[in-house]
Structure formats: C-alpha cells, structure tokens
Amino acid sequence: MSAGPWLLRLLACLALVLSAPVFATDTGFLLAASSKNWASYFPGQLANGYLSTTTSPRGTEGTPSTLVAFMDYTRDDISRPAAIPGWTEIDYSTGPTHAGQSWLNQVNLDEAHFPDYRQVLNLHDATLTTRYRYVDGARITQVEVTTLVSQAAPHLAATQLRITPEFDGEVQLSFALNLWAPHQPRLPLGRISGDEMPEALVAHGLKIEPVAPSTPDRAAMWYLGDTHVLGATGDAKGLTLQLDGRAEQGLRMAEAVTVGLPAGLTVTDAAIHKSPYRLALNLKARVRKGHSYAFTKFVAFSREGWGGNAADDLALARAARANGFAHLVDAHRAAWHALWKSDVRIDGDDQAQRIVHADLYYLLANTTPGTAWATGGCGMTGGYAGHVFWDSDTWVFPALLLLHPRRAESLVNFRARTLPAAEARAKAAGLRGAKFPWEADPQNGTEQVPYSAHALGEREIHVNADVAIAQWQYYLASGDRGWLAQYGWPVIRDVADFWASRATYVAAKQRYEIHHVTSVLEAYNDVPNDTFTNASARKALDIATAAAAVVGAQADPHWAEVAARLYIPFSEKDRRHLDFDPGVAHDIDAWGDTAVPALAYPSLDVPMGADVRRNDFDYATQLIERSQQPLNSMGLSPMSIAAATQGNTDAAGAWFQRNVTADVIKPPFGVRTETATNNTGYFLTAAGGMLQNIVYGFTGLRLEKAGLVQAYPPMLPRTWHSFTLTHVALRGAYYDITVGRDRDGKVVLTRRPVEGAP
Template identity: 30%
Template sequence: MQVRNHRFPPDPWCLREDAPDAASHFLNETLFALGNGYIGVRGTAEEGWSGPAGTSRDGTYLNGFHESEPIHYPETAFALAKTNQFMLNVPNAKGIAIWIDDGNASSGERFDPLQGTLGTYRRSLDLRHGVLERTLTWTAPSGRSIALRSRRLVCLDNRHLLALEVEVTPLNFSGTVRFVSSLDGAVRNLEAGDDPRIGSAVSGASLQLLSAEQEGDFSALVQRTRNSGFTLVSATLTEVADRPAVQAQCRRDDLRLEQTYAIPVAQGEKAAVRKYACYHTSRDYPETELMPRSRDLLDAARAEGFDALVVRQAAYLAGFWQQADVEIDGDDLLQQGIRFNQYHLLQSVGRDGKTNISAKGVTGEGYEGHYFWDTEIYIFPFFLYNKPEIARALLEYRWAGLESARRRARQMSHAKGALYPWRTIAGEECSAYFPAGTAQYHINADIAYSIRQYLDATGDDAWLRAHGAEIVMETARIWTGIGSYDRQGRFVINEVTGPDEYTALVNNNYYTNAMAQAHLEFAAAIAARLASEFPEDHARIAQSMSLDPAEPEEWANAARLMRLPYDAELRIHEQDDSFLSKKPWDFANTPAENYPLLLNYHPMVIYRHQVCKQADVVLALLLLSSRFELDDKRRDFDYYEAVTTHDSSLSSCIFSIVAAEVGYAGKAYDYFMETARLDLDDTHGNTCHGVHTAAMAGTWLGVAYGFGGMRTDGGSLRFAPTLPAQWQGYRFRIQLRGCLLEVGVNVAGTTYRLARGDALRFTHHGRPVELTAAQPEHQEAA
C-alpha cells in the first residue's frame, strides 16, 4: 500500500489541526463540518476567511431543501429528465467578526488569523461530544494580543438548531472587544465547471428576499426559492455572556443583518457572546408557522443555555457510540478514520422519512445534494445494524417517492410498475446523462434488496404490509416490462448500465440480471406470503396495484430463466454480453495524471474498452454471496481487479471485502485502508467539495463484512472472522431482531457476546452457535 502523509495526529476520538494552512483550508472546511442530518455547516471559522481565492467555500445546507432549474439540452429527446434539483447554500448564521481596540474605536483592528501574528493554535472536532472547538493566541499588527476560544455544535437532538460561543481575552491591553454577529443571506451556490461531480448549473440567485426582521438580539430573513416555491426562515439570537445587558447596535445591509456588541474589558478579563441559530422551511411546516417556531426555539435555547446543549449533545453521542462503535487494537490512524467516518454518517443522514443521505452528506455541494443508490447498497446496512430506526426512515423516504417512481415508469413507456430515479432529491429523475443515469435500472433491485435486509433483520411485518410489499412488487414489474425471452428461452435484460459507469448501455449486465433475479424471487415470495398469512392486506395491495393474479408466477418464471453471463473458457462471470470482446484498456501507457479517466477521455472512448470504474461483478459476489462458490469468487476477483481503476470512491471497500473472503489478506487490508481514510487523506482529490458518504459506510462494511466475514443474504446470519496481521484485535456490534450482539476478534480467537436480547442463532465458519440470556457468551479458538 502507498504510504501517505497523514496530516492529523492519530487521536482515536478527535480530529485536530495544529496550524491553519491556506493550502488545506478548503479541504478542512469539509472535514471539520458539523451536521445533524438536516443542517450542515462547513468548517469555516466564525470570522470568515481572508485567504487566497479558491481556498474556501463557506456553506450552510439543509438536507432536502432545494431549488429546481430546467435542464437545457442542445439536442433533446423524449422522456429525458426535464428538471434538475440542487441543494441550496442557505444564509450563513454563524458569522461573528471580532474587533479590538484600547478604548479608542478609531484605532480598532479586526481579528484575522492571516494578518498579524498567530501564536498558539488548535482546532479540534471531538467525536465523543460533537463539538468543534478552536483555541488560539493572536497578536495584531499594533502589538495588542488576545486569546480566543470558540465552540460550535449542530444539535443532534433538535434538527433545526445550531449554537456557538466565542470568548476573547485581552492579554496585554485593556479596552473594548466588539463582536459583530451577522446573518448573511447574500450566499450563492457553486457553479458547475468541467468536473461533472461538482456544482450546479445555477442561472442566478436562488433565494428571493420576502422580508427581514431585526430587533434587539434577534434577526431573521424570510426568503423563497424562485422555482421550487419553498419558503425559508433563517433566524439568530445573540447574547452577551455573563455580563449585565449590553445593548446591541443593529444594522442592515441589503441581505445582511448585523448586531454589534461593544464590551469594555480589562487585561486578562474574558468577553464572550453566545449565538443560537435555526432554520425552518415550508417543506416541513405551514408558512405561517415558520417565524413563530423560529422565535420559540431560539428563546427556549437561550433559556436552556449553551452549556446545557453541550451536555445534551454528549448524551446523544454516548448512546450512539455505545451501539455503533468499532474498536481497533493496534492502529490509531485507522481507529481515527473509522470513528470519523461513522460520525459523519450520523451527521449526514436524514431521519424524518422525507429526506435521505446524499453522496456528499451535508458537507458540500458535490453532486448537488442528490441521493443515489449509495444509500441502499453502501449506507443502509450501517444504520440497519447500528440504528435500525434510521434505516426504517430511509425506507420511508422511498415509500414517499413511490408515486413519483410510478410516473417515471410511465414516462419510460412501462404500462405498469415503478421506476425509481437514479439521482434525485424530491423524487423526480435529475440525471441529465441517461447512459450513466436512467439506464441504471438496477436501482429498483437495490431498493428491494435493502427492504429484504430490513425485514430479515427486524421482522417488521407491519412495515411490510403497510409499505414494503407494494414497493417490492411495483418495482419488480419493471423487470418483466424491460426484459424479454430470447430464442433459447432465456430471460434477458437489454440496454442497461450496471454499477460500472465505464461500461454503459449493454445487454445482460451480470450485476443487474443477478439482482433482478433476486428481486423477482423476493416479489413472488412476498405475494405468496401475503395471500397466505395476510389475505386482507393482499387484497388491498392487489387492488391498489391492479395486480393480475398471474403476475407473481410470471416474476418467478423470469427469475428461473434469467440469463447470467458466464465464460466457460475463463471460468468467470462475464460483466455483460460484450465486455470480454472489447479491447483491454492500455493501463501501462496511461499516465497517472489521466486518472480519473472520466475527466480525460470522451465517454465513448472509455465505453469501447475493457475497463471498469468500480466493482460490478465483484459487488454481486458480496450481495448475493451464498449463490457463488469460493473458487468462482476468487477467479472473478482476479480477473476484474486487473481491469478496474477504482476511479469511483465506491470501489475499494467492495474489493477489500471480497479479497478478505477469498484469502487475499494483504489486498484486503490495503483496499480497506484506502477506504477508511479516503476523506481524511483526500485520496480522490475532491473531498473539498464534500465527504464520500458511501465510502465512509464502506469502512464499517469492511470491518463487519470483510474481516468479520458477516453475511445475511438468505435470511441467516453467519460469520467467518479473520484478524489482519497489523492488528491485535477488533470489536463491533450489530443489532438484529431486538438483540445486540458484540463480536470480538483477537489473536486467541473470537468471542461472541449477547449484550441485549433473549436468544440469537448464527454460524461461525459454518458451525452453529446459539446465545441466550442464560448463556450470553461463546468463544471460538483461533
């Protein structure tokens, strides 16, 4: 594995920066971002950033709050996506500028870490307490010195609220500290450039000002999106801490509202302000309630106090880590990477059933805030086995989008069924490049796969009957709509794109066909089970869908006769009907600077070659593990590893897991490390535009599915643990059927402990194990 220069000290519970650096500032804004699944605030300091152009992107984002713009095609065609949706950069509520003087306001100097002299400096993101803290000393050009401490949090138990505190102590003078607290609505989204992964085709300012309110310590902006029609209220409440009332001086400059607090201080005396901010939108509440809700929430937050919010934040995270923590013995860099990734997943995921988790979370504008299949295949398992209530909320989001998926199916000339969008926020297809977007029909099977995982893990028949069965069956209809039987009687699925986006519009993509087969089998089984066990629900759903009684047998027949390409000579599963006939990519003569290929070669050049962007067949080996023999997995891995660039951040974690299973311990570890610190070490060079949530979740998969050998396909739980040579041990936990199971592996062997629940059965390297409340622990020697 390539040795990288790790920029942060390897603290297992903290991300720490010991000096500000313009070269890494843009990236660090992402890494030090805070969020709660709804609000996301990039890690720019309260006073802003005066560094060179292109070294900062100050942003605040609301998951699901979006603008829409028409997609303009020079050459259009029927049923191409018509409208794009993009997550908005909303008003910046965290701004606090600081001015110091010796009693003469005309000699005031603004605090700027890039001017004057910076002494001590530390910024840290505490993963146990959920607080971003910065401490420093600074000397102004005049020679006046101050100590500064700031703390910030985005409340994990109140999705509308964020809070911060800034303290300044004069070290060698007495005078005045002025805090200028701002609510800045003059923000814009990043405009698209040559990289298709970044920015939006925004035609102008997306938020129009309706009104502004400012009185005393309170400020609020009321704005509306131009096209999507949502109203937003952004509001702040600022207070001077631990002092008699200091009157705010209010100022408005167009879209910017300010309150200035001038605090006289003696040398060594602390001056501090606390600020509470909130966002409410008409996506969630009637427009008339937005301002009253904002005022009430801010008043309640001030009454509770900043320190109490800090305590609540720590309590929330203590519960999260008690269930979700993955512990590594022997590698602090890796431990830091795993916990950092899990923390950002918690910060990024929507929990209300109306929002999802975007490819970049709420940390940046990459991929425009769109939701992809990343959720179901990469991210969903992490929440399913650690916080199943969040997993259910993610499925509720898909239920909420079912009608949009039905409409999309009609646009795509399917007489019945539902086709989920490849890229979306509100449910409509937003992918303007259909060969790597709409053509990825496997999104339907991915969603069905996650529903099956959820039902196997929770036994939630109530959700199956209320929502899950209808989603699974409606989406299964698409396969019999798009597929057909060839002259040999095989069921074939033509002109689709699989996970590998360097191979587009092919016949019988192996991953798509194999996942469609499992989907069709599942749909037929659900129909039979409903008819047998829940006839009233079956009748209701059948009526709602206009389900023909013959359809489930048609699904089962298509699954039975599904074409799954296989090359008998190479003894590998073919990625599609044409993949092996293509000219291999000339890797030896492709310079390193030409990766990723998508930024340096026309798509048609790439499509004509035998080259993969990411795991495709190899992903099927994981998801449908029980359908393959170990030797088949090894041969497939060997072949496809040689032609895969891993230009996608979704790739290395899957190769790590399968490498561990087939016995390639070194490769498994190298691929895993590439995943675990992908964002911390910026290995893909674009973390500045947001974290990679799928890779973050892939790190957890790498421990549980990879080294832990965990599999659940087929409804049974099984483990086949291995211990990487670089570690002394590791532990992870999973929730399943109301039980909490802890798995610990070290040089002596594996220990399974039932931490909660009555009984749990599974296998260890094929041998049955049963844990009960009376006998909650079982050990297996190495």
C-alpha cells in the same frame, strides 16, 4: 508589587484552559488541526441530518448551510440544495480607534496574527473547538470558539465566542446572518446537451477541475442553489434577528438568532445592520484586561413541512438562550454519546480507528432517525447536487442497518414515500411497476439527472433492484412484518413488476435478457446483459416471491420464471464472471475497469464456487493494476470484501489498509473524497463501503431469513488484536459482536447479548 505582563498572560491562559470544554479522552474520536493544516484545510462538517454546515479555520467565519431536502428548482436546471442564510459568523474587532485595527475574519490567516492555534473536531461530542491568540497590532486577545449543530434539539445550533483580552478598552462584535447573493452563472443543466456542456463552461470561464484544497472539480456545476429572503428584521434591544425565505421555485424556510451576553458586560452601543447581503447585530462593549467574556449565538431553523416560521424559530432561540449554552451542549453531547453506544471499536490500529470513526460520524451527521428522508451521495452538500442515488440503498443503508436501524429505516422509507413518482416514470416508459430515478430529488423523488447525462436516467436501471434489495434487508434485520406489509412490500412488488416487463425473452436461447443498459461501469452506456444489473434484478425478483409469502399476497408466477431463466454473463473457459455480455468489447479504461467484485457485496452476494470467487478476484486485480485512471474510492471496499469471502486475509487486509491511507482521506478532519484528485468530498458512498467492509466483510456475517448468519469465516487483519461491533440491533435484541483470536491464534467470532436500545 504589581503583576508583570508575563504573569497576566499566564493567568489569562490558565483561565482559558480551566474554562475549556473537556475533550473525550479517547483519541480515536479526536481530529485536530494546527497551523500546518491551513494551506491544505479541507473543511469538516457539523450536521444533524436536518441542518448542515462546514467548519472554518478561525471558527468564526460565515460558512454555507443547508436544510434537509430543501431544494432550488430553477427553470431549465436540475434541482439542487438551496443555500440558506449562513449563521456561523461572529466577527470581532479589538477597537474602533487604535492604529492597525482590523476585523478578525478579514485578517490574513498566518502565524503572525494567529499564534498558538489548535482546532479540534471532537467526533464523540460532535463539537468544533478552536483556540488561538489573536494579534491585532499591539492588542492581543485569547480566543476560544465552540460550535455545534444540536443532535438533541434538531432545530437548534449555536456557536460561542469566548475572548480574554490582554488590554483594557472598547471592542466590537458582529453577529451576522449571511444573505448569500444568487449564484452566477446558472447553467441550464436541465436542457443543455453533453456536446454543449464544454462550450458553455468555456463561455463562462469555468473549468471542470478541482481547486485546492477543498473545491471539487465539478464545482462549476454542483454549486448550491438560492434562497430568497422574503422578510428580515432585527431587534437591537432584544439582541435578536429573524427572517423568512423561500428556495427558488421551492419550499419556504425560516431562521432566527438570539445572542447571549456575558454577565456584567458594559454594552456601549447596539445596532441592526441590514443590506442585500447581510443581516447583523453589531455591538460595542468595554472589556478589561485578563477577564474572559463569552458571547453565544443561538440559532433556530425550520422549513416547510418541518417546523414553523420565523416567529416560531425566534421563540425556540429565546428558549435556548434562557436555558443557556451549557444546557444545550450537555443535551447535545448526551445525544451523540447515546449514538456512539453503537460503534466499531478496533484494538490494535489507532489510525484505522480514527478513520472508521470519521466515516461513521459523517454517516450519522447526514441522516435522520424516524423520517422518510434519504441522503445524497455526498450528504447534505452541493456534491452531486444533493441527489439520492443507489448509493443510499446499497452503500449507506447497509452500513447503518445493524448499528443505527432507525436511520437506516428512514432511507428505505424514502423509497416508499416517493413510490408514486417512480410508478409514474415506469408508466411513461411503457413499463409496469415502478422505475426509480437514477438521481432522485430528495424531497419529491423525481428524476433530476442533468440532460447531458440523461442516458443514465434511462438506462442505469440497476438502481431499481438496489431499492428492492434494501427493503428486504430491512425486513430481515427488523423482523417487522407490519412495516413490510405497509411500506416494503409495495416497493418490492412494483420493482418485480418492472423487471418482469423490462426483461426480454430470447426464444433462440431460451432465456431472459436485459438490453440497452448503462453498466455500473458507466463508460459502457448501451450494453446488453450488464452482469451486476442482471444479478441484482434476479435477486429482486426472488425477493418479491419471498416477500409475498410473508405478507400473505399472491406472487406473480412470472417473477419466478424470469428470475430462474435470467442470463448472467459467465466465461466457462476462464471460470469467472464477465462484466457484461461477451459480445461487448471490454476496451475502455474506466475507473477500476470492472464491477465484478461488487457481485460479492453483502446485500447482493451472488452464490458462487470457491474457484469462481478466486478467479473473479484475480481478474479484477489485474484490470485495476493496469488501469491508468485514479482509483475511485467506491472500488476499495468491494475488493476487500471479495477477498474476505474467499478467506484471503492478506488481500482483504491490504485493500482495507488502502482505504485508511489513500489520498481520498483529506486532512485535517478525515473527509473522504470520491477520488484523490477530483475533490468531490463528504463522499458518504465510500464511507458506507468502509463500514460494510468491517461489519460484513471481516465478520463474514450476512442477513438471511434465519437472521444474521455466519456465511463466511471471520477474518482479522494481521496487525489487529480484535474488533467489536457494539450494540448491534437484530429483531428486537442487541448484541456485542467481537472478532478476535483464541489461544491457538485462530480467528473467532463471539456474540454477547446486551441491554436494549439506547
């Protein structure tokens, strides 16, 4: 008796399930998409700090990709990440002759064509797996796609398409490199003024508003730059592609592909397709009903200063093909599992656990260990043009410091590597020391702020203090005097010299002030004595004196003099801090409308009495509640941390919960955006804040000369049973730190020594 169609379909489904990779059993690491997410699909990210791409609903589309600090330097523009040739596309057709034949990537994404759809971003394994049935007329194919960007072999990535056709016949496959056309229009952001910007946008038919579901409002300005292909070839017999390229006015890069075919497949034709927009290996092959066929695309990448040329990349891709997809996947998973030994584990709140894992995943995916590369505010994407802000030093760095110190070290080493550029900026401004950029180019450290916002580069100078504070925090956590002497101290010294020359002595008031500053509240563009700036500058000056003693250098006594007499705006009447000089009218409804909670941020942590903490928090709460602006996701963690420092469990928990449930978390893969409405995604700044909220806010721990000290009582959201920071690194030792409740219900913190580095 012959098997009926239902039995064949059942056997095909069983084969698909049995061949599927095993997901981590901990659902706190699994983010899933169903067909219900198609209309609101905000792509996730696959990256290893060197190479980045985004997810796509089918798992087979071509998606934009970038390389670390690989920048386009178009004349009259700001620098921006150059889009390298896209490597993810594998297209599939169920045959060349039957009626209704289509290519999978061109078919409408709907239930009729893609039933039984499920896509999973496994954060623990850093893999994207997509499964569905592809219905192309009378021909149906079971599809499974698995994609990864290797953590174990950073120059490699791969995607595997497994098909199980429910028919006999010939199929077609296309393995492509997408050679993106140069972006148009290119706006001259390096010279266009703020008054001209609206006119330029209108002239090109552009708007500054988000396009659902995932395009940010500033996509009209923050598009990816161009990579020019210098040479591209393919070998149909060897199943390979390779190309060399160069970013516009920038560095060289290379890329190579090898394709692995399933054993026993009958290939009827193989050819190379080349056009100005696409380099592809096209295949035709015969398949049999109910049989599974796995096609694997291995891709290798390099850029000037990191790897070789296309020939070298081709050798890497060939070696990966020879070793097989399973080998690459196993090594990649092992590398990510080692990273996850350092984790934040929450008992009692599954939703918070998934969001925290997503935030940590995106931080890890966009940073590198043991380098001198920083990360942009939106990671390796076009957001904020890939530039490095204070976000890297004050938001991302502290979140990684105790859990992943090698990645944190890369962020502070970036500032040491680009110190000469900062020294040149200070000299040009007639100042001593170093003036770090507001928007630093991630490759060369030059200022890259759009001309329309040039005032930020001139005046939002708190970034200098943020840089120095991060250098000192790394020393406090590592205890590495050799590193401090070679890398941290020159930065700290130059920052102190900058502040000593930038501050103005006001004889009538017998104090130092800092004038003509852009506040952290950027709507206030030219104010005296921004409180966050002055408090940060004072800490940077004190740090310089302390660092000099550690490395055996001579501290400039003027540093201590300026620090001791630097004015911090404060209302004696209300017993609270002001945002800036009381002579400035506080009358603009900017996001959050106050930076006062940031004074309690862990790395700054301005000393103050309990009454001042309470008054600062109450003042900030009133301003935020009356604001008509959408709350920036940067503002959530400072409020929770400020509440935690005063022992206000309910407020700290409530602000943290807003960070979990707010509309800034985009489905299906937990991408965090800057605001709920502007769609500026992969916002690592707020992801770092979220992690700091737990690592320092809820624990009450701070880095001081004595180590990791209990500066404030630990606290626990009332619905949580406990949380644990696993494998915390501190001065060569490792700990698990748990916050829970004792038998009497009191919140307590315990530390348990564990084995060394993973």
